[in-house]
Amino acid sequence: xxxxxITRIVKFNAAHRVYNPSFxxxxxxxxxxxxxxxxxxxxxxxxxxxxxxxxxxxTGFVVNLADVKRIAEREIVDAVDHKNLNLDVxxxxxxxxxxxxxxLACWRVLAPQLAxxxxxxxxxxxxxxxxxxYDGR
Amino acid sequence: xxxxxITRIVKFNAAHRVYNPSFxxxxxxxxxxxxxxxxxxxxxxxxxxxxxxxxxxxTGFVVNLADVKRIAEREIVDAVDHKNLNLDVxxxxxxxxxxxxxxLACWRVLAPQLAxxxxxxxxxxxxxxxxxxYDGR
Amino acid sequence: xxxxxITRIVKFNAAHRVYNPSFxxxxxxxxxxxxxxxxxxxxxxxxxxxxxxxxxxxTGFVVNLADVKRIAEREIVDAVDHKNLNLDVxxxxxxxxxxxxxxLACWRVLAPQLAxxxxxxxxxxxxxxxxxxYDGR
Amino acid sequence: xxxxxITRIVKFNAAHRVYNPSFxxxxxxxxxxxxxxxxxxxxxxxxxxxxxxxxxxxTGFVVNLADVKRIAEREIVDAVDHKNLNLDVxxxxxxxxxxxxxxLACWRVLAPQLAxxxxxxxxxxxxxxxxxxYDGR
Amino acid sequence: xxxxxITRIVKFNAAHRVYNPSFxxxxxxxxxxxxxxxxxxxxxxxxxxxxxxxxxxxTGFVVNLADVKRIAEREIVDAVDHKNLNLDVxxxxxxxxxxxxxxLACWRVLAPQLAxxxxxxxxxxxxxxxxxxYDGR
Amino acid sequence: xxxxxITRIVKFNAAHRVYNPSFxxxxxxxxxxxxxxxxxxxxxxxxxxxxxxxxxxxTGFVVNLADVKRIAEREIVDAVDHKNLNLDVxxxxxxxxxxxxxxLACWRVLAPQLAxxxxxxxxxxxxxxxxxxYDGR
Numbered sequence: 001x002x003x004x005x006i007t008r009i010v011k012f013n014a015a016h017r018v019y020n021p022s023f024x025x026x027x028x029x030x031x032x033x034x035x036x037x038x039x040x041x042x043x044x045x046x047x048x049x050x051x052x053x054x055x056x057x058x059t060g061f062v063v064n065l066a067d068v069k070r071i072a073e074r075e076i077v078d079a080v081d082h083k084n085l086n087l088d089v090x091x092x093x094x095x096x097x098x099x100x101x102x103x104l105a106c107w108r109v110l111a112p113q114l115a116x117x118x119x120x121x122x123x124x125x126x127x128x129x130x131x132x133x134y135d136g137r
Numbered sequence: 138x139x140x141x142x143i144t145r146i147v148k149f150n151a152a153h154r155v156y157n158p159s160f161x162x163x164x165x166x167x168x169x170x171x172x173x174x175x176x177x178x179x180x181x182x183x184x185x186x187x188x189x190x191x192x193x194x195x196t197g198f199v200v201n202l203a204d205v206k207r208i209a210e211r212e213i214v215d216a217v218d219h220k221n222l223n224l225d226v227x228x229x230x231x232x233x234x235x236x237x238x239x240x241l242a243c244w245r246v247l248a249p250q251l252a253x254x255x256x257x258x259x260x261x262x263x264x265x266x267x268x269x270x271y272d273g274r
Numbered sequence: 275x276x277x278x279x280i281t282r283i284v285k286f287n288a289a290h291r292v293y294n295p296s297f298x299x300x301x302x303x304x305x306x307x308x309x310x311x312x313x314x315x316x317x318x319x320x321x322x323x324x325x326x327x328x329x330x331x332x333t334g335f336v337v338n339l340a341d342v343k344r345i346a347e348r349e350i351v352d353a354v355d356h357k358n359l360n361l362d363v364x365x366x367x368x369x370x371x372x373x374x375x376x377x378l379a380c381w382r383v384l385a386p387q388l389a390x391x392x393x394x395x396x397x398x399x400x401x402x403x404x405x406x407x408y409d410g411r
Numbered sequence: 412x413x414x415x416x417i418t419r420i421v422k423f424n425a426a427h428r429v430y431n432p433s434f435x436x437x438x439x440x441x442x443x444x445x446x447x448x449x450x451x452x453x454x455x456x457x458x459x460x461x462x463x464x465x466x467x468x469x470t471g472f473v474v475n476l477a478d479v480k481r482i483a484e485r486e487i488v489d490a491v492d493h494k495n496l497n498l499d500v501x502x503x504x505x506x507x508x509x510x511x512x513x514x515l516a517c518w519r520v521l522a523p524q525l526a527x528x529x530x531x532x533x534x535x536x537x538x539x540x541x542x543x544x545y546d547g548r
Numbered sequence: 549x550x551x552x553x554i555t556r557i558v559k560f561n562a563a564h565r566v567y568n569p570s571f572x573x574x575x576x577x578x579x580x581x582x583x584x585x586x587x588x589x590x591x592x593x594x595x596x597x598x599x600x601x602x603x604x605x606x607t608g609f610v611v612n613l614a615d616v617k618r619i620a621e622r623e624i625v626d627a628v629d630h631k632n633l634n635l636d637v638x639x640x641x642x643x644x645x646x647x648x649x650x651x652l653a654c655w656r657v658l659a660p661q662l663a664x665x666x667x668x669x670x671x672x673x674x675x676x677x678x679x680x681x682y683d684g685r
Numbered sequence: 686x687x688x689x690x691i692t693r694i695v696k697f698n699a700a701h702r703v704y705n706p707s708f709x710x711x712x713x714x715x716x717x718x719x720x721x722x723x724x725x726x727x728x729x730x731x732x733x734x735x736x737x738x739x740x741x742x743x744t745g746f747v748v749n750l751a752d753v754k755r756i757a758e759r760e761i762v763d764a765v766d767h768k769n770l771n772l773d774v775x776x777x778x779x780x781x782x783x784x785x786x787x788x789l790a791c792w793r794v795l796a797p798q799l800a801x802x803x804x805x806x807x808x809x810x811x812x813x814x815x816x817x818x819y820d821g822r
Contacts, residue, residue: 292608294607294608305607305612306607307614369608370607370608371608372603372607372608372609373554374552374554374603374608374610375603375608377552378550378552378603402557403556403557404555404556404557404613405554405555406552406553406555406610407552407553407554407555407598408550408551408552408553410550411550411551
């Protein structure tokens, strides 16, 4: 049976500040530049959620995308949209809110909720010019 | 010799209805929601066709994209553009026209026509928010 | 007081057939080409809804976009999304479902519902390569 | 002599909170919904800057876009990029940071700096789904 | 009768060098910077062609877009695609190939060919970050 | 430790001519069609640079994207932007400037400069409709 992947994109926007509280102000400034602004800045994020599996002959679907969308909105969008990633989001608590750490946290949240569908990849855009990807390795 | 992949995108639009004639109306409605409208709906599709191979030192090409485009237009676009995926497309006959089944059918049609060039991946967008991918596994 | 315009984009997909029942089959084919397929075809549409006015000093808004979105979804998206423009949409009844006629019908539906906010322009994309605009003239 | 317009797009990202300090918390919540989050949220903004005039026969230019870019970066991007629109931006001080007020402030800043080139329109995107426009009226 | 506009987008790519042969090398360098490279550079252009008029009740069309496309390909795309704007394009001969001059030349070529349809606007993208517009004034 | 990839996109535009000087004019024309224009043509290119590795717990970063951007601009953009790929770019010298050969040359230039960060993939867009990818195999 062939393995097909299917992807749903969800969007949200959020504020954050990239810094490490255990570093000095100078070190934070040197490492994180403008992203270290103590008054925050923000982004429109887009998250591509890819699920992989065999095609069900009864539905023609790997997974019902309506389910993926519902789970993504409940678990991710409701938690981060119009929020502050440093202050408001339980699953980011204690983490530097880099795009890398955000995509890893989304994986930890989504993978068990999507099961038995198999989460295969997350691609998270922070701006038009940069994105991160994680595939569970 | 390094292996490079090269991708050409073609576009088409089509009508379809996602349903399984062996299911009851209620079951079809429950499974497929709005996509089950008996009067059809439609999409602008974009198909990314990826061919992979060594670079020919004489041309600098893995494959001549003009050939990929010609084959894709003859085999796919002419068959599905401004058509009804349930009624008009021989290679979709007897299949639920989900995006998953459409990408698998495109693979079966394109892979032998592109040979000896090696089809490596197809990525099929149904809307700005969702796509499927198949790599021949 | 300066006049600012603000625009919200909504998306929907639909099937249609462009033809005139009072013309012969040959004339329909000559005029409408592939768009005349009797088994329908379809598109992903995007509608840009522009409202214009003075900025309210209490809110900083010309209009609350949440209201524009709610009205657009109730009046337009619910009526046309995953529908057949020829068969399913009351406000298109008896009209050739060209993009021009669809944008005019959207204007007739939206303008009174958005009042007292002043609808200033509609821009309707049928594909990535074509759109129509209407500003009430 | 024909009048041509030319447009340069610049991008920035920022945090903001949409609220009116003279309203109650309940009123702010009712009016501004998620945008009223006291811990901020943010966006990737894109600003389209349109200058209009006759074409100089010596250069073929209405205006040298390198000058438009330099002025836009110095006057706008340096002031708002990776900043908090409520706290960090002098030209937004005392203003509700709605998209409407932000585009008006950009106009007030840019129009005299671009002179004698004639600023004709600003279009400011806050997300992929919404934008405002101002043309000096 | 309402006035609707309809737009078709065509794409082409071309090489050019922006310089004025009556200026010194230093002056050309100062005015045109990197665009003055004597060995040329190039762009992917997109031209949005907007025609305006009443909607024909027999067709639902302002103009048949198939005609606009055919005329645009014959008059513009065939002349400039994969060409050098300074050396290969008769209608640009003797002109500095700035985006402004290119859009004016496209207007002069297209307006009479599209008649009796009324050309209302041309918008020409040179990169994702800049475009010019001309409306016949 | 999970492996995350992070991607930065840089853009440039350039002229080129695709031909093989050891072939006859007829053979060049047959193989390369419009791309063989002796007066050149050009494109807006976009290069997606993907680096892969473990996330540094101190920064939350796989790599500091500011470093990737600085290296990409110094090594690639400064060498090819507003240049002629056949005449002006040392690292393309003696090579047919196909997209395939350009992406391989970018890899040879970038991989050692980015080390110890691990270059994982390059994706190079030549137009909206075509791109190549290389992952070091």
